[in-house]
Amino acid sequence: MENLNKLLYLVVGFFMIPALYACQGTGNGDDSSQATQDAARLPVPAEYANLVNPLPPTAETIQAGEQLFLLNCASCHGDTGKGDGPVSSALTPKPSDLALVASSVDDAYLYWRIAEGGAGVRSSMPGWKSILTEEEIWKGVAFIRSLAKK
Numbered sequence: 820m821e822n823l824n825k826l827l828y829l830v831v832g833f834f835m836i837p838a839l840y841a842c843q844g845t846g847n848g849d850d851s852s853q854a855t856q857d858a859a860r861l862p863v864p865a866e867y868a869n870l871v872n873p874l875p876p877t878a879e880t881i882q883a884g885e886q887l888f889l890l891n892c893a894s895c896h897g898d899t900g901k902g903d904g905p906v907s908s909a910l911t912p913k914p915s916d917l918a919l920v921a922s923s924v925d926d927a928y929l930y931w932r933i934a935e936g937g938a939g940v941r942s943s944m945p946g947w948k949s950i951l952t953e954e955e956i957w958k959g960v961a962f963i964r965s966l967a968k969k
Contacts, residue, residue: 861940867931874957876964884962887955891947900966910943921967929960 862868874880889898895910897903900917907914921929933956936946947956 861928863925863927863931867927867934870927870930872926872930872957872960872964874954874961876961880958880961881965884958884960884965887951887959888962891951892959895944900963912941914944917963918966918969921963926960926964929963930956933959 888896888900892900893904894906895902895904895914896917897907897914902914902916904914932944933951934946934948936942937944938946951959
């Protein structure tokens with residue numbers, strides 16, 4: 820499994836780095852914590868504003884979210900969500916520490932940012948709503964929430 824994850828990182832990194840450079844924000848090198856604080860102040864769009872995770876935060880839900888995270892998000896955010904994935908050094912601003920984000924925002928914010936990505940918020944994060952199902956995004960939210968409790 821370890822070798823498979825490394826292979827996935829390499830493949831994702833190979834294809835994603837050029838794409839991420841192309842859609843980078845125009846930041847001035849602010850650190851991840853400042854970018855996180857700035858993003859957390861953004862109002863959640865009305866279509867997402869009242870969303871609450873319908874999935875219970877069970878071990879099964881969190882584990883499923885972790886698997887999705889490792890497959891889709893860890894190349895930038897790192898295996899533990901600290902923003903230190905193998906692709907992170909190519910990004911400006913650096914990916915956020917998701918434990919910090921999760922401790923200061925609600926479910927609606929997390930769902931919105933996963934679904935829509937970082938468009939308009941000085942971030943290179945892609946939107947996932949055309950790739951992941953709603954249930955998969957909610958599993959990701961459950962996993963990200965669990966990071967704030969570690």
